[in-house]
Amino acid sequence: MSKTLQLKELYTEFRNPDTIKSYASLIKQEAKKLERDVSIMEVCGGHTHTIMKYGLLQLLPKNVHFIHGPGCPVCIMPKERVDHAIALSKQPDVILVTLGDMIKVPGSEASLQDARAKGADVRFVYSPTDCLKIAEQNPDKTVIFFAIGFETTTPMTSALINQVINKNIKNILFHINHVTVPEPMRVLLDDDENKIDAFIGPAHVSVITGSKIYDEFPRDYKKPVVVSGFEPVDVIHSVLMILKQFNENRCEVEVEYSRSVSHDGNVVAQKLNDMFFERRDTFRWRGVGEIPKSALKLKDEYSYLDAEVTYAEILPNEKIDDHKLCICGDILKGKANPIECKVFGNACKPSSPLGSCMVSSEGACAAYYKYGGIL
Amino acid sequence: MKQIKLAHGNGGEENNELISKIFYKAFKNEILEKSEDAAIIEDGKLAFSTDSFTVTPLFFAGADIGKLAVCGTCNDLAMMGAQPKYLTCSVIVEEGFSIDELKKIVSSMQKELEINGAKVVSGDTKVVPRGSVDKIFINTTGIGKVLKSGISSNSITDEDAIIVSRDIGCHGATIFAAREGIELTSELKSDCTSLYPIVKKLLDEDIHVTAMRDATRGGLSAVLNEWAKQSNICIEVDEDKIPVCDEVMGLCELLGFDATSLANEGTFLLAVKTQDAKKALEILQKFNKNASIIGKLTDLHVKKVILNSAWGTQRFLDMPTGELLPRIC
Numbered sequence: 124m125s126k127t128l129q130l131k132e133l134y135t136e137f138r139n140p141d142t143i144k145s146y147a148s149l150i151k152q153e154a155k156k157l158e159r160d161v162s163i164m165e166v167c168g169g170h171t172h173t174i175m176k177y178g179l180l181q182l183l184p185k186n187v188h189f190i191h192g193p194g195c196p197v198c199i200m201p202k203e204r205v206d207h208a209i210a211l212s213k214q215p216d217v218i219l220v221t222l223g224d225m226i227k228v229p230g231s232e233a234s235l236q237d238a239r240a241k242g243a244d245v246r247f248v249y250s251p252t253d254c255l256k257i258a259e260q261n262p263d264k265t266v267i268f269f270a271i272g273f274e275t276t277t278p279m280t281s282a283l284i285n286q287v288i289n290k291n292i293k294n295i296l297f298h299i300n301h302v303t304v305p306e307p308m309r310v311l312l313d314d315d316e317n318k319i320d321a322f323i324g325p326a327h328v329s330v331i332t333g334s335k336i337y338d339e340f341p342r343d344y345k346k347p348v349v350v351s352g353f354e355p356v357d358v359i360h361s362v363l364m365i366l367k368q369f370n371e372n373r374c375e376v377e378v379e380y381s382r383s384v385s386h387d388g389n390v391v392a393q394k395l396n397d398m399f400f401e402r403r404d405t406f407r408w409r410g411v412g413e414i415p416k417s418a419l420k421l422k423d424e425y426s427y428l429d430a431e432v433t434y435a436e437i438l439p440n441e442k443i444d445d446h447k448l449c450i451c452g453d454i455l456k457g458k459a460n461p462i463e464c465k466v467f468g469n470a471c472k473p474s475s476p477l478g479s480c481m482v483s484s485e486g487a488c489a490a491y492y493k494y495g496g497i498l
Numbered sequence: 499m500k501q502i503k504l505a506h507g508n509g510g511e512e513n514n515e516l517i518s519k520i521f522y523k524a525f526k527n528e529i530l531e532k533s534e535d536a537a538i539i540e541d542g543k544l545a546f547s548t549d550s551f552t553v554t555p556l557f558f559a560g561a562d563i564g565k566l567a568v569c570g571t572c573n574d575l576a577m578m579g580a581q582p583k584y585l586t587c588s589v590i591v592e593e594g595f596s597i598d599e600l601k602k603i604v605s606s607m608q609k610e611l612e613i614n615g616a617k618v619v620s621g622d623t624k625v626v627p628r629g630s631v632d633k634i635f636i637n638t639t640g641i642g643k644v645l646k647s648g649i650s651s652n653s654i655t656d657e658d659a660i661i662v663s664r665d666i667g668c669h670g671a672t673i674f675a676a677r678e679g680i681e682l683t684s685e686l687k688s689d690c691t692s693l694y695p696i697v698k699k700l701l702d703e704d705i706h707v708t709a710m711r712d713a714t715r716g717g718l719s720a721v722l723n724e725w726a727k728q729s730n731i732c733i734e735v736d737e738d739k740i741p742v743c744d745e746v747m748g749l750c751e752l753l754g755f756d757a758t759s760l761a762n763e764g765t766f767l768l769a770v771k772t773q774d775a776k777k778a779l780e781i782l783q784k785f786n787k788n789a790s791i792i793g794k795l796t797d798l799h800v801k802k803v804i805l806n807s808a809w810g811t812q813r814f815l816d817m818p819t820g821e822l823l824p825r826i827c
Contacts, residue, residue: 129744129748130744130747130748130751130752131744131747131748133751134751140738140807140808140809143809144809144810147809175813176813177807177809177811177813178807178811178812178813179811181810181811181812182809182810182811223754224820227505227820236503236504236505237501237503239503239504240501240502240503240504241501249678249753355809473819473820474505474511474512474819474820484754492816493814493816494813494814494816495802495804495812495813495814495816
């Protein structure tokens with residue numbers, strides 16, 4: 124008898140209260156055996172969100188800590204790139220299209236939301252391929268897709284590029300801001316003051332890349348990595364797996380999210396990405412700074428699709444830093460906690476963010492503000 | 499605030515800022531400042547409320563803009579323990595709008611008026627050039643006769659229990675799915691409905707209702723946060739008691755929404771004296787089996803709403819902010 128899989132079957136058991144409680148008690152037992160405190164960085168903003176939304180901090184013993192990492196594609200977007208998007212949206216006959224809450228991220232003076240209020244045609248889509256419909260409906264306009272995200276969303280942009288080329292569509296251009304995960308992890312570890320003992324690796328990124336991209340961290344830096352799913356049972360299970368590695372003197376890459384992640388990842392998607400993209404020499408991460416080879420751009424042969432080339436003359440180049448009082452850089456490096464920031468919750472809120480960690484719901488500060496990290 | 503943004507209409511934080519800094523400041527008076535669903539006037543005898551309606555698409559699973567326009571205003575009156583009596587109906591319609599569709603909308607309005615036992619007694623029509631409005635905007639204003647006085651969002655205490663009348667988020671999820679062209683294999687439809695018949699039953703049975711509010715824009719979390727502030731109290735809610743149907747939950751999972759901040763158009767929250775909570779629940783469950791006692795009042799974090807998880811952790815359930823936007827990945 125055939126059975127239709129219901130969506131809820133994909134998450135119900137991963138939010139089972141009894142399972143969460145059992146893991147919490149196993150973590151307590153394991154933590155007693157630790158020789159010193161362990162600080163675990165969850166690289167991805169999705170995990171930060173899970174940790175705060177499900178109150179997982181409250182389940183950890185005192186000698187196990189979370190450090191909230193830089194893995195939120197919206198948060199790490201420097202203001203000058205947001206300014207690019209705004210400048211493009213103000214061009215005549217341009218429709219600027221982007222994903223989700225990029226729309227509210229402030230640049231040096233305003234956000235795309237403000238630009239839209241002033242008359243710019245700014246739209247958000249759930250899937251980049253929705254740009255095809257917009258372009259078809261507006262043949263006299265240029266649709267610019269402001270592409271953001273880690274390895275997770277890059278293949279969606281590649282799929283759109285592929286269609287634009289195959290269908291010979293003339294009115295879609297790209298502004299590429301795709302970034303990659305391993306490079307910032309390396310930069311954080313190279314900082315002598317870092318406090319990271321282990322990583323929880325991103326879920327969706329790893330579905331595409333495979334867990335192989337983390338092999339260097341146990342090997343070269345002696346830091347364990349456990350690739351975790353996004354549900355509360357996943358995250359709490361991953362913490363247990365990390366503690367066991369310490370107590371059993373192991374240091375390796377393990378995959379908790381084994382229902383979706385393999386060692387090699389989605390090879391088809393990787394090939395498609397390699398066809399269109401190459402590494403930028405360097406990219407400035409908001410709150411962290413310049414990271415060599417940490418972002419992608421269109422290869423020269425596709426520069427005719429590149430809005431950064433076509434509109435080079437009108438795009439501002441000045442580098443713009445965050446507010447002086449903002450300590451997002453230290454938060455992203457695990458040196459400070461959101462509530463240690465002087466402007467947290469007063470001058471800096473989700474509705475008027477000063478720094479990168481407050482701008483997206485997946486940023487550490489926004490998660491603390493929304494769910495109450497003070498409890 | 500320099501310019502109006504879409505977020506200013508979200509029923510959450512930005513919306514409240516706009517109302518308090520612009521409208522309350524100019525119109526300042528005691529009745530308005532009570533910030534109830536409907537104003538109570540004429541020595542407590544009458545309830546008075548207004549609402550404007552704009553929705554895309556105009557016709558959606560479970561209702562249309564006409565039904566919405568009558569339910570919206572009548573429900574606001576019912577939430578103050580009033581029986582909806584007389585409504586006005588103002589329509590701003592765009593050049594080129596189909597007469598057949600207009601007839602359909604008006605006929606839905608009439609059907610819903612009959613359910614409430616109310617009449618439209620005055621109206622206005624404006625036709626504007628193409629592009630000046632998005633197809634049709636409807637305003638209704640209503641007067642109701644107060645059946646039970648003293649219902650107020652400002653008087654909730656630790657002697658009350660918090661109840662929700664049914665599963666949440668159906669309207670918001672239906673509209674979002676329709677707008678984004680997300681096709682579902684199940685029959686998700688808007689909860690849009692007239693609440694007066696349910697309220698009447700509760701009052702007829704002498705339930706001690708302290709406050710009621712329909713969870714429209716901003717959803718359940720907006721109402722709870724407004725109540726916590728207005729009544730200067732902490733509301734603690736058990737997450738696993740909040741009813742959410744599989745379809746709404748599924749859509750939230752796909753898009754990264756919280757069901758607690760999705761709009762409803764026929765779902766309300768009640769603060770009821772604890773000793774009456776069980777009886778109230780039984781009555782509500784006759785209308786919808788998913789009605790549920792979801793929370794209690796404490797002094798843990800005054801003016802805040804706290805969500806208790808089934809595994810013993812706590813977090814704030816905050817006022818929704820910003821536009822409703824799907825997450826990135």
